[in-house]
Amino acid sequence: MTTSPALDGPLTTALVGTRRFFTRSQVSDDKRSIHTEGGRSGDAFYRDRWSHDKVVRSTHGVNCTGSCSWKVYVKDGIITWEAQQTDYPSTGADRPEYEPRGCPRGAAFSWYTYSPTRVRYPYVRGVLLEMFREAKAALGGDPVLAWASIVQDPDKARRYKSARGKGGLVRSSWDEVVEIIAAAHVYTVKRWGPDRIAGFSPIPAMSPVSYASGARFLELVGAPMLSFYDWYADLPNASPQMFGDQTDVPESGDWWDAGYLIMWGSNVPMTRTPDAHWMTEARYRGQKVVAVSPDYAENVKFADEWVAAAPGTDGALAMAMGHVILKEFFVDSQVDFFTQYNQQYTDLPFLVALEDAGDVADTAEGADGPAYRPGKYLVAGDLDIAQAASENAMWKPAVLDARTGDVAIPNGSIGFRYGDEGWGKWNLDLEDIDPVLTLHGLDAGGTASETARVVMPRFDAYDGKVAHVMRGVPVRRIGGRLVTTVLDLMLAQYGVARPGMPGTWPADYEDPSTPATPAWQEEITNVPAEQVVRLAREWAQNAIDTGGRGMILMGAGTNHWFHSDQIYRAMLVLTTITGC
Template identity: 25%
Template structure:
């Protein structure tokens, strides 16, 4: 049957429960790993156990804590079960009709009086494929500007890759790693972030793939590597540029690929020429000979693959790092071939086009960057906010975000649980969980899988698909554009999105692991992008210097956005965050298991702890220009001296009652890629409450 965990039992001595004759099959939707799972229900129809699906060819029965924790969240005390309205500071139960009427009235009022730009959406957790499609239709009809997961997770990666290759998605499936001779993992603890899929990397290693991990922390992934390169925080760009420079100067690149499939090679060579391996060694702390050997291995061991993570995407100099490493893969010719390319959890099937008639499309009357959103909310340019997610925890400067939301005229939260953002809303709407709705799910293997609804709702929850369709009807919008079920939504996707035209629901269900995309109307799957050497840029080539008008350059993290002008004397350390499987998203922590598996802590090197004067388990106050929080100390040699790191997504409304780590990050963005910064901010740390040594 594969791996399993029983609810309320985490001890290794737990005995397997007797399986139902029929276990319901589903797909975990928490990290784009696409892990197949089996759901066992009790006599009341509630989940009693979650198993890995051994018949799914991608996770092969393996799962992590995420799907098991979230099953508890469905029935826990924090779950929102019915619509509520805030009256004199407290929430009162109302009907869906009352809620929809009020939201529609407010929405139309603000559009008429203040324009479409006075309403924004922060919807990082909008729901499954049905909800995403309905939301996109609603946005086109209303001119809604929406901020999804991009600003806090993927913008720098997706934006840079799109300018390089013409598509922001990963170019190759994770499963292709078994065909690679070398895998370079940069800033990515895959053993935690894609735990159910990590076996692909260990299997590849067993069959001869050389696995190299570059990271600031000695992670579980680093432990499994052939070579671990511990790098100083925020210096990845310098390493990437030095590798480029060494490969170019020593003619180790693929001359045929460069000549035939790239533009800007000479300019790129000029941009990186000053960053020698000797200089990079001084900046990164990585010995010169190690850098040069890595460059040689990447040039000789072909095909090769790259797997970047949030460790280089959510920092204040992220775009240049992504540019350097992905440009390196391009000039080595490691694109479009089996065992080559870029692995990414960004694997979008693409959006629909030409569904809505031009006369019905409403354009936004103003747009703003994610960092400018704070100011516009504070100054009253934004009147109304639609939330699906928890921006008061996941966005930087959490206290500022909370205050800005609290000051808005009207806030709607469509939410699974009563979290830090929901408590600030005027209207709270109960959302379905991904186990309570059907839909298509893309994964890191560049496949789309179909999952049926696994469990029934137990309250008045509605999906985002139903919510936006019903709201459109109340607002007098042409509701005929909207699908009325996940099944009809997918048929619309197939009709108006050529990338999935050949992928029927029946085909997905009949194909273990799902169907690769793009997949044309004639049904031909594409396992990896750019196999024919034609890229989606205007030139049809890789634009090596098309990422920015400025040259590729290394910017010291201490002189990058968020740290510029801040006193190093007052703030001598660097602070960062790292995801763990049991706390991958904010919703994961609303489970008893999360409490048992992870408590808030801050990792620090023994010498750093000695400098601060704290011991294991002591309380320490970490302070930045944005704010301060108190955390328990976890002393470990896995992090370098002067570097502090914690889990990112605790919340004041969560079972922990812990201020989120994002409280410490000022509102700052990577200048090349646009990601908001959630790593590598300078900080101070002091023993709290007289607990020093």
């Protein structure tokens, strides 16, 4: 550094001269220049990180199913650096690539691994550890008796349980915590039986070895093994309930192919960071992106439209959208694509037997005359047809064939999955069957010759009580049973009125008095009814225009509410009935 002659005064001389002491620099005799040597020793640690011994491939599978491939640099057995692998197979010239896959959490994972705050020892609630040690010493060193003396004493049990969530964890040894856990297991099995132990093993994505060892231990003991999905609350059981497969999330590479994308309960940039680029890139392709979120989360910023539903009210929002779609695209008009899809790929044409509703009908809204409730599917074994004597006849549901007017048994149900007679029949080939979706309008005059009132539960009372509403469905008598179709029951459940159907129905979309209307959901979700109607129409129209290229990115955001399986099923209805 050189100084200007204009600044060569007493103050400058004093400031420059001090550099000999504070920064250990060499100051020239005339105080016009300062020379500093060295100064790179502080970079040694950083530079040593790159003098690695080897590079290994790994991933960060701690409760993350992204499974991104990473290059991990290792020196002397220590992780020094990580970088994303870039050797994923190409997806082709007409779509984005998967890579680079990774997120900031993965890039910083080695710092978590060696963090001084990482828990490396077992900790026990202090009050419980003191009681256990005292009891063990007083009872001759028997850990099982020591545990029994704590949990059987109401005061002691209350003391350690009330301390939960308040800190107070103290360091113990592995031998001691294993002894406490084992004593609790032995005591519980001896007093209550092994089925009173509920166990949860780590999710397989975290560690297959840990998961397998924990699961096997519980099952050998005789304890019920909770799945890792139970930890997610009510999440994915809706998927197997509706179509038998686990789980619920669509493949991220397929987001690119969607014409309409709803992020519902999934904050994609935050929780699915390595996949988020598919969503942002697809926006440039022209798809519309909608974010359903009670807060202005990260994914809302990337969406074209924000639906700010109140927390936990997603089921009401989905039902209102379903109400609009069912009314406008299944009742007011019919779409060939929707009709054909639901005939072949859903259970909407299956016949359901109706049963006497009993005393509950007396308190239902619109009660007037006999009332019924949905029973079980009408199956081949219930009928006087050739299939009645077939193998697994009680597992083969029936439809009404529009060509013949008679019942028929389509391929693909579970009754064809097992046994020799089902060979080659476990598929969704309708062959010559033309399933009837609704019994309404089959007879001359445009309405069914017979209707029945069905009792439908409604769970929207603020006092928590279950009320009932009476809705009419078209019916026929087949095999001595009164039957209707799944679609007819669904229309009644969603409050979609049709000519000639008795019961209590909403007047229009603006009627808030009954479940599933846009106005009804507005009072619950705070989402404007007009927005719901428009989104439902957009969703259905996109499905028609693109041949079913609509997609909902479902996630755990709705799971932390009771009966989220019902929320999920209301959302899955939107994709199912529109062939998406």
